[in-house]
Amino acid sequence: MELAYALNKNTACAETRNDSCHAAGNKTLLDAEPGQTYIIKEINTDDDDMNSFLFRLGCYQGEPITLISKKKKSCIVVIKDGRYNLDQMLSEAIII
Amino acid sequence: MRIAFAGNPNSGKTTMYNALTGRNEKIGNWGGVTVGSKEFQLKKEFAGDKEVIAVDLPGAYSMSPFTPEEGITSEYVRTANPDAIVNIVDATNLSRSLFFTTQLLELGIPVVVALNKTDINEKEGTKIDVNKLSAKLNCPVFETVSTENKGLAEMIAKAISLAGTTQKAPYLQADIDLHDKNAVDAEDRKRYSFVNGIVNEVETRKTLSAETTSADKVDGILTNPIAGILVFAVVMWGVFWVSQAWLGPLVADWLVGWIETFQGWVAGQLENSPAILSALLADGIVGGVGAVVGFLPLVMVMYFLIALLEDCGYMARVSAVMDPIFKRVGLSGKSVIPVVIGTGCGIPAIMACRTIRDKRERRATSMLTTFIPCGAKIPVIALFAGAFFNGAGWVSTLSYFLGLVLIFLGALLIKGITGYKYRKSFFIMELPKWKAPSLKFAFKSMMERAKAYIIKAATIILVCNTVVQIMQTFNWHFQVVEEGAENTSILASIASPFAILLIPLGFGVWQLAAAAITGFIAKENVVGTLAVVYALTSFIDTEELAMTGGASTVAATMGLTSVTALAYLFFNLYTPPCFAAIGAMNSEMKSRGWLWGAIGLQLGTGYTIAFLINQLGTLFTEGHFAAGFVPGLIAEACMVAALILISKRVRAHFDEQYELHKASKAAKAAT
Amino acid sequence: MNAATIIAIMAIAAILFFAIRYIYKEKKKGNACIGCPYADSCPKHRQNGAGCGSAAQQKINIH
Known part of the structure; x- marks a missing residue:
């Protein structure tokens, strides 16, 4: 289980070259449990416009985010009172 | 104020x-x-x-x-x-x-x-x-x-x-x-x-919005990569089946009966008048417009069903489930919405591309979305399904899914040509709350579109049909062409050069070429022009036609086999859309290069699909290639060469831009 | 020339006159696609007026 998790983590890093991956112990939305509410620690999309767009939806540091369901390539979350479908890249960019 | x-x-x-x-x-x-x-x-x-x-x-x-x-x-x-x-x-x-x-x-x-x-x-x-x-x-x-x-x-x-x-x-x-x-x-x-x-x-709040509800379970299924796509395929198949194989034709049969009676009556009244008058009024105006209006029920049922789909909130789920697939070919999940709107009309579909953020994805989508047959193409599909395939429902379903496949292939091609590198592309789509679709709204929007369809038939299509009829009746000396000398008419002499190009596709006669050309003004014109040049009206009433031998009459008059008929149908579906849609593409793309690229891609696709179907189909059914195989192959080779050339130029330009970017970065770093 | 012929000629003339007048009027209004099934719900329907022409959009078009 532990190993699988690590592997998963590695592929995620390789795919997105996300800098935040280097900091160990950071959980992204992909590691979250469905039905649980988390507090957003950091948003790291490497794209200022995207960051501020997410901000305007109410998705920013310190705000709660709830995972409703998780698929291989996407997940459904609740931000504020709206449901959104996020793709894999975006889910990985949200650190909780 | x-x-x-x-x-x-x-x-x-x-x-x-x-x-x-x-x-x-x-x-x-x-x-x-x-x-x-x-x-x-x-x-x-x-x-x-x-x-x-x-x-x-x-x-x-x-x-x-x-x-x-x-x-x-x-x-x-x-x-x-x-x-x-x-x-x-x-x-x-x-x-x-x-x-x-x-x-x-x-x-x-x-x-x-x-x-x-x-x-x-x-x-x-x-x-x-x-x-x-x-x-x-x-x-x-x-x-x-x-x-x-x-x-x-x-x-x-x-x-x-x-x-x-x-x-x-x-x-x-x-x-x-x-x-x-x-x-x-x-x-x-x-x-x-x-x-x-x-x-x-x-x-x-009484219910917290973060709680998982039964609607979330439905969403879970609809956004599941396998189940979701299956559901989407079934839903779309249902829409096409109801509108084009079941309810639509049922009403259309009845409507066409009335139109034919009326046409017969007009022709009867003009028995003692000059033949040209009867041809113009009974065949050209009543017959041509009637042939188009006869398909109105199919189009109306389809608009009604699409309006229901758009109103309930399903579209957002479809776009979520399609995102991974579209992303793989270099488009975005948001490209699904233009595709679905495109089943109604290409122009709003092209404009809906505006919600796509990335410029390249936006242009590529607006270039490809018209491969999905729009409402104006339904009469063309229904005509060929009825006359050559016994009204089979698979023809229209195949047309739509082939359109979807062409979008994927086209996107891959554009990805290849533009030398698109893997880039971060995020997708976020709000999933709105489900809502019972309003029948009243769907009905209203259906009637509105039906009205527009009739206006189009009574203005643009009518004028085009009249012009076609006149051009067919007269030769360049403005004398009525004699029977047996139809090839000397104005229409024939204009369309013949184009017809030569179409020989490898299996339909190199001037009548069919003329119909395809008038289709660029409005796709319904294909049906109208065919009705005029072959003096046929009863395209749709397959059952009755079968009894009177009409379906085979239509097929025999046009001189097409089922293979060449399919090739001709697909040629009309996947070549560039009408001029209005091309205009919309122009204003959305804001780039001459992309616009001409789009027109070229669509022409090439239509030609290639028709070529493949005709040649391979003939090989399959008759054991040899159809006429014009070698010239067609040469034309295809030219297209591939053009593609490679464009790709090289675009890539060189791309590298150049990239270099400039690097240079400016280096300069920044130096200061 | 009988009555039916005269009526037919007049009918053709009237039909064409009204059809062409309608097309001409719509074109003058700036309607790019007459009888588009989406008609009023299409942003392209009234290009000259509010149509799809936001200030931002039109600025780009001018260039």
């Missing part, structure tokens, strides 16, 4: 605008249906004796635009100085909506908040203290339900009475350097905490 309607996407602005103005603008249960601003006078019952113009704007989450259509909204409220703003707030998502509200309140223009969708809140047991909210925001707040016209009259009366006054903002952004990203961020954060404070005070 002008009143602007602004608010978050999918908050119900256009529904309210329609209710207040009596217009019938396109609505749908997902964010980003409205992609341009529209204005119209308010109904008398709302405006009184004043002249009030309502301006419907695309949805926006804030004043800083993220997608092109959001930019339209912020630009408008900032620069066009409306006399008042109606801010439509989605009451089910107050905390997000008020962020934009507080920004609008800072503009100084009087704002009235319409707390929309309050019926859903009532159902869910969410209460919002309107008086308190009004006091906190420093502006009037009204509870409204725009789908039921509730609260609209009071709200708009207040907005009219406030026009010209100055709004006092409850929250003012501090004077900061707008170029300093951190300062802007901090300010936005402060604004959000102000909004959160208000929401905490005025809103009480």
Whole structure:
């Protein structure tokens, strides 16, 4: 289980070259449990416009985010009172 | 006096605008249906004796635009100085909506908040203290339900009475350097905490929005990569089957009977008149237009079903499930929406591409979306399905799914040509709450489109048919062509050179070439022109035709086998759309290169598909290649060569740009 | 020339006159696609007016 998790983590890093991956112990939305509410620690999309767009939806540091369901390539979350479908890249960019 | 309607996407602005103005603008249960601003006078019952113009704007989450259509909204409220703003707030998502509200309140223009969708809140047991909210925001707040016209009259009366006054903002952004990203961020954060404070005070929720509901379970299935796509395929197949194989033809049979009776009557009346007159009126005008109008029921049923789909909230789920697939070929999940709208008409589909953020994805989608057969192509499909394939339902289903496959292949091709490198492309789509589709709305939108279809048949198609009829009747010396010398007519001499190009495709006769050419004016013209040049009307009534031997008559007159008929059908479906759609492409792409690329790609695709079907089909059924195999192959080789050439040039340009970028970066680093 | 012929000629003339007049009027109004099934719900329907022409959009078009 532990190993699988690590592997998963590695592929995620390789795919997105996300800098935040280097900091160990950071959980992204992909590691979250469905039905649980988390507090957003950091948003790291490497794209200022995207960051501020997410901000305007109410998705920013310190705000709660709830995972409703998780698929291989996407997940459904609740931000504020709206449901959104996020793709894999975006889910990985949200650190909780 | 002008009143602007602004608010978050999918908050119900256009529904309210329609209710207040009596217009019938396109609505749908997902964010980003409205992609341009529209204005119209308010109904008398709302405006009184004043002249009030309502301006419907695309949805926006804030004043800083993220997608092109959001930019339209912020630009408008900032620069066009409306006399008042109606801010439509989605009451089910107050905390997000008020962020934009507080920004609008800072503009100084009087704002009235319409707390929309309050019926859903009532159902869910969410209460919002309107008086308190009004006091906190420093502006009037009204509870409204725009789908039921509730609260609209009071709200708009207040907005009219406030026009010209100055709004006092409850929250003012501090004077900061707008170029300093951190300062802007901090300010936005402060604004959000102000909004959160208000929401905490005025809103009480019975069901928490984060709870998993049964709707979430449905969403889980619909967004599942396998089940979701299967459901989508079944739903779309159902739409095509009902409209084009079952209910549509049922009504059409009856309608065509009447049209034929009428045509027969007209021809009977003109028995003693000159033959040309009878040809012009009975065959050209009544026959040609009748052939197109005969397919109206199929188109109407389809529009009705698509309107239902758009209204219930399914589209957002489809776009979520298609995103991974579309991304793989270099498009975005949002490309699904133009594709589905494209089943109705290519022009709004091309315009819907505006919600796609990435320029390359946007252009590629608007270039490819017309591969999906639009409503005007339904008559063409139905004609060939009826005359050559016994009215088989698989023809139309195949046409749509082949269109989808062509979109994927085309996207891969564009990806290859532009040398597109893997780039971060994020996808986020709000999943709106499910809603029972309104039959009334679907019916209204169907009737509206039916009316437009008839107008089109009675104007453009009619004039084209008359012109075709005249060109067919006369030769260049303006003498009536004699029987047996049809090849000397004006139409034949114009269309013949094109027909030569079509020989490798199996339909190199001038009549079919002429029909394909008139199709660029409007695709229904293909049916109209065929009706005129072959003097046929009863295309659709397959059962009756079978009894009278009519279906085979149609087939025999055109001199096509089922293989070449399919090739001709697909040639018409996948070549460039009508001129109007090409114009729309031009204004969305804003690039000559991309536009010509699009036209070239579509011509090439239509030609290649028809070539393959004709040659391989003939090989399969008759054991040898069809006529013109080698010239066709040469034409294909030329196309491939052109593709490689373009790709090389584009890539060289791309590298150049990249180099420049590097150089400027290096210069920056040096200083 | 019999009555039916005269009526037919007049009918053709009238039909064509009204059809062409309608097309001409719509074109003059700036309607790019006459009888588009999406008609009023299409942003392209009234290009000259509010149509799809936001200030931002039109600026780009001018270039």
